[in-house]
Amino acid sequence: MENPCKIVFFGDSITKVITPVFEEKLRSEYPEVALDIVNAGVSGETSKDGLARLDALAGQTPQVVVIGFGMNDWRKGVSAKEFEKNLLKMVEEFENIGARVILTTINPAIEGGAKAANSIIDKYNSAIKAVARCRKLKIADVNSLWKKEFRNIRKGLRDKIHPNRKGYEVFCKALMRVVPRRNTVVLWQYNGREAKCNYKCPYCYYSWAPKQTDYFFGTAQQWHDAFKNAFGRQHLVFYLAFGEPMIGAAFYDVVEMIGAEPDWELRITSNLSVPLDRLVETKVAKEGRLNINGSFHPLATSPEKFLEQLLFLRKHGIEIPVVYVMYPPFLERFEKDFKIFDKHNFLVHVRRFRGDYKGKFYPESYTDEEKRFIARYCDDATIKYMLNEQDIRGELSYSGMHFVVVDCTGNVGYDSDIFRPYTKYRCILGNVLQENFIQCLEPIEYPEHREGTVDGVANLLKLGYHELEGNNVMSFARQGGVYHTENGVHYKNLNTDFTDSRVRAEYNFPPRGLKDEFFVFLQKRREYWRGASKRGVNTIKRLISKVPFLKMIIKKILGIFFPKRFGL
Numbered sequence: 306m307e308n309p310c311k312i313v314f315f316g317d318s319i320t321k322v323i324t325p326v327f328e329e330k331l332r333s334e335y336p337e338v339a340l341d342i343v344n345a346g347v348s349g350e351t352s353k354d355g356l357a358r359l360d361a362l363a364g365q366t367p368q369v370v371v372i373g374f375g376m377n378d379w380r381k382g383v384s385a386k387e388f389e390k391n392l393l394k395m396v397e398e399f400e401n402i403g404a405r406v407i408l409t410t411i412n413p414a415i416e417g418g419a420k421a422a423n424s425i426i427d428k429y430n431s432a433i434k435a436v437a438r439c440r441k442l443k444i445a446d447v448n449s450l451w452k453k454e455f456r457n458i459r460k461g462l463r464d465k466i467h468p469n470r471k472g473y474e475v476f477c478k479a480l481m482r483v484v485p486r487r488n489t490v491v492l493w494q495y496n497g498r499e500a501k502c503n504y505k506c507p508y509c510y511y512s513w514a515p516k517q518t519d520y521f522f523g524t525a526q527q528w529h530d531a532f533k534n535a536f537g538r539q540h541l542v543f544y545l546a547f548g549e550p551m552i553g554a555a556f557y558d559v560v561e562m563i564g565a566e567p568d569w570e571l572r573i574t575s576n577l578s579v580p581l582d583r584l585v586e587t588k589v590a591k592e593g594r595l596n597i598n599g600s601f602h603p604l605a606t607s608p609e610k611f612l613e614q615l616l617f618l619r620k621h622g623i624e625i626p627v628v629y630v631m632y633p634p635f636l637e638r639f640e641k642d643f644k645i646f647d648k649h650n651f652l653v654h655v656r657r658f659r660g661d662y663k664g665k666f667y668p669e670s671y672t673d674e675e676k677r678f679i680a681r682y683c684d685d686a687t688i689k690y691m692l693n694e695q696d697i698r699g700e701l702s703y704s705g706m707h708f709v710v711v712d713c714t715g716n717v718g719y720d721s722d723i724f725r726p727y728t729k730y731r732c733i734l735g736n737v738l739q740e741n742f743i744q745c746l747e748p749i750e751y752p753e754h755r756e757g758t759v760d761g762v763a764n765l766l767k768l769g770y771h772e773l774e775g776n777n778v779m780s781f782a783r784q785g786g787v788y789h790t791e792n793g794v795h796y797k798n799l800n801t802d803f804t805d806s807r808v809r810a811e812y813n814f815p816p817r818g819l820k821d822e823f824f825v826f827l828q829k830r831r832e833y834w835r836g837a838s839k840r841g842v843n844t845i846k847r848l849i850s851k852v853p854f855l856k857m858i859i860k861k862i863l864g865i866f867f868p869k870r871f872g873l
């Protein structure tokens with residue numbers, strides 16, 4: 306998220322009441338951000354009124370503008386077509402002053418009858434989505450979330466149109482999914498799925514590596530135009546991480562292409578095997594828009610040689626983490642290598658090995674002792690979701706919304722496995738070169754049971770991580786307890802007792818015996834019952850609401866015990 310960040314909330318009475326509630330939440334969750342919130346919500350206004358007072362906002366230079374009109378438009382007879390035109394005009398005006406614009410959909414209402422009102426509201430919400438698609442904006446889809454959270458839409462309403470306390474929560478939840486998230490990460494297989502690499506690591510994810518051919522398709526200009534057309538003014542973070550990105554013939558064309566757009570950033574994962582002099586002189590590097598992850602491969606280089614490259618980049622202001630794959634033969638040498646990097650305060654991000662070694666499949670085949678050893682150097686999410694591969698199928702994820710994968714022919718999907726020819730989950734969202742890409746407007750249910758990338762894991766809403774800013778690996782590790790301090794890098798789990806059954810259950814370690822099974826059971830039950838008790842209370846409430854007489858009696862009884870809340 307931008308920091309400092311001035312946010313203008315521009316809309317009607319609903320905006321007016323939601324703004325202070327959301328501001329409180331945002332401030333408590335992002336205390337490090339210098340926030341300046343402007344509540345520009347005016348009761349009773351339509352989009353037409355909003356347009357008329359746009360001049361009054363002249364002089365404001367917000368980083369973000371959240372627009373919330375529509376409820377009064379349909380009630381006061383502004384047609385959906387005119388509403389769409391007005392909205393588009395507002396968006397253009399705010400974009401002209403460089404703001405990141407977010408639209409909110411209209412919450413359900415019951416004025417004039419729930420069915421009639423909501424079929425009209427749906428039309429206006431379609432207009433909002435049409436504007437979002439046209440200008441490539443992200444939206445806080447309050448309406449869709451509302452319908453998922455409340456079986457009875459009235460539950461979130463104070464009167465016929467305005468939200469109550471529960472309705473505020475839905476608004477805040479929907480806004481929290483977009484307002485503090487500036488980046489759209491584009492994991493771009495810019496040089497092909499069978500990307501070129503100069504190493505021959507036996508544990509390579511791409512078993513057919515190394516490939517010597519370039520697979521860059523088209524020209525940098527074509528890609529630039531395609532990305533602009535697909536994402537508009539979104540802040541794009543291009544992530545090049547397949548094969549060795551720096552040896553592709555078009556690499557520096559791509560770096561220049563990204564550097565030319567002030568709102569674009571570049572991230573790469575590299576084995577640092579090539580000279581870096583040219584890279585540190587590029588525009589993205591000079592302007593602090595370049596982040597690098599260094600993947601260390603002990604069979605191809607020495608720690609000392611790798612360290613030289615790390616120190617060179619540090620000298621040029623680029624701090625990079627060392628990514629270390631725990632291939633079984635490396636377990637013995639790991640601590641020795643680790644000490645070399647740790648001595649110079651480089652963060653080591655440990656990855657589990659996934660694949661076959663000596664006829665066994667990993668990570669399942671690590672012994673318990675090996676897993677415990679690896680986990681000591683890992684942040685929390687790496688242990689749970691990568692080392693112990695917690696099942697994430699069906700979990701809500703920002704993939705497709707704030708994160709996409711683009712292959713070398715322009716196909717866009719929402720998880721890094723989609724382009725494998727044999728996968729059954731080809732979650733294609735269109736093609737940027739063919740100009741038919743449609744970005745997800747709300748979180749999707751994740752289709753695969755595991756995730757091996759830090760972005761993929763951080764995208765899970767359940768995890769509650771903030772967006773990965775700057776260096777994605779370091780941002781991810783920090784949120785899971787591994788970060789730089791004045792005295793070196795702090796590894797949260799160095800002394801965690803992974804033999805403790807309670808801890809093992811929490812980190813998703815496979816149970817070793819009855820005691821472990823018991824704690825796994827407790828952990829799963831806890832999650833189940835947490836959901837079940839909420840479901841139970843909702844069912845009782847629903848039943849009571851259907852019998853008005855019963856509702857009145859219960860209210861009276863509660864009034865005796867809690868006079869302030871339920872008393873007459």
Ligand code: SF4
Pocket residue numbers: 502503504505506508509510511514515547548549576600602
């Ligand atoms: S450096 Fe990376 S891409 Fe290249 S062979 Fe090794 S693991 Fe594969």
